Amino acid sequence: MYQDRKRHLEARARVLKAMSHPTRLFIIEELDKEERCVCDLTGMVGADVSTISKHLSVLRQAGIVAADKRGNQVFYRLRVPCILNFFGCVESVLESQFQEQAAFLENVGA
Amino acid sequence: MYQDRKRHLEARARVLKAMSHPTRLFIIEELDKEERCVCDLTGMVGADVSTISKHLSVLRQAGIVAADKRGNQVFYRLRVPCILNFFGCVESVLESQFQEQAAFLENVGA
DNA sequence: TGGCTTTTTGGCTATATTGCCAAATAGCAT
DNA sequence: ATGCTATTTGGCAATATAGCCAAAAAGCCA
Known part of the structure; x- marks a missing residue:
């Protein structure tokens, strides 16, 4: 019953889990409007740059956002x-x- | 920017977080078909009853499922x-x- | 009441997450 | 190369989560 679907449900859960944080939801909303660099988002959220970078990493690993490096900035956009x-x-x-x-x-x- | 929406985003995140577990996703799928008692779900998942009960408690507290006690069984159904x-x-x-x-x-x- | 079933709760350990600081990395410009 | 900015990574402490067992709670039936 459950064992048959377990792997699939784990994959779904990973995506949902990546979204399950207020800061990451904020980032998703912002990226829906337009792409943003890490420094933009850091300013808007008001947390340490490393914190924002890690949140973005979580979203990227989940396949929710994509990164695009231009110059020494990295722009993120909503993938889905x-x-x-x-x-x-x-x-x-x-x-x-x-x-x-x-x-x-x-x-x-x- | 973020501080203004923080409370709201936290509320959203709580709902998503409650869904972010393979067993709870399975329960949601099952309850979409029909209401189920704890013992039903326990059998399908193959975990300890207490584990399932706690998962259901998480879903209930998030407002995703509702409980209905009939006899000595508790039936859960999808609320949304x-x-x-x-x-x-x-x-x-x-x-x-x-x-x-x-x-x-x-x-x-x- | 006593025994049975179903569900919840408490307690515990193992594991994961969060957010900061500090340090490393990468790219641009002088 | 050196300095400057932007970003990522490592490390750490605080907190949260997961799942099991044992025990409590609640309801049925005889």
């Missing part, structure tokens, strides 16, 4: 823009969480 | 089926990874 389409669904999860919490609070009050 | 729509995109990431690897191997050969 459909990633963004998913967030509507994630939002609906967040919405359902919110509703559940509201219902819970209502029960407590009653 | 659109989750599944995303996998087409994840697959395209995997496909692009595969293509990159093929290109790399070609370069090595040449």
